[in-house]
Amino acid sequence: MKEEMSRIVRTITTLIYGFIIVFGFYVIVHGHLTPGGGFQGGAIVASAFALLVVTYGNQGIKGFLQKDIFSLIESTGLVLFIVFAFFGLGVTFFYNIMANSGGLFGNSAIIGVNPGDLNTGGTIPIMNIAVGLEVFAALGVIILTMSAGSEISRKKENS
């Protein structure tokens, strides 16, 4: 049984999945300036992976999307999040030590309505990136595992 979808779907997917991934990372990185953040951007990136799995089938994406790498990224994101939460332990858990410090992400924001500066926010952008990595990798693991599992159950039913 052929798992790939038609040539039209494959061509469109190949054209747009990169743009979806880039847009997802844009939402993650600009989480402290524009609507969105780690969870939303991670879900957008994972939707590109779901599109690839639906279009090419479980066999077609072998070697391109790998479960082990996703698993590693997921754990890294969660650990990064918790580590940056512990950095504020001098005051309280989750204290924002890097805000308004002048260093990395340390510029102070202009009060009021303004277009925004990417180099602000303290630990918030870093936590956004950590959560974004965790969410897209976790959803990727779920998509890949469930597609592989459905293939195995289909084989069992046919035999």
Next chain:
Amino acid sequence: MKKSIFGVALLFFVAFMILAAFGMRPFGEPTVSEMDDYYIQNAQAETGANNVVTTIVFDYRGFDTLGEATVLFTAVIGITALFREAVK
């Protein structure tokens, strides 16, 4: 018989909902708003981020986000345990 009981219950429910809707406060006037006012006044100065929703999610209410991330992690563990045959 059963249907008439369901109908009477539905009537009571809808009447209660309509009565409750008439007693609602006007939009934009919550009973207590000290916390909201604090966030709107000070979030930009304290955290340096423009998006106040993100400052609440990742800074003031960081524990909540930690719990959400842990829920997702647990979901992945559950899926992996369910499809153990496929992971090999």
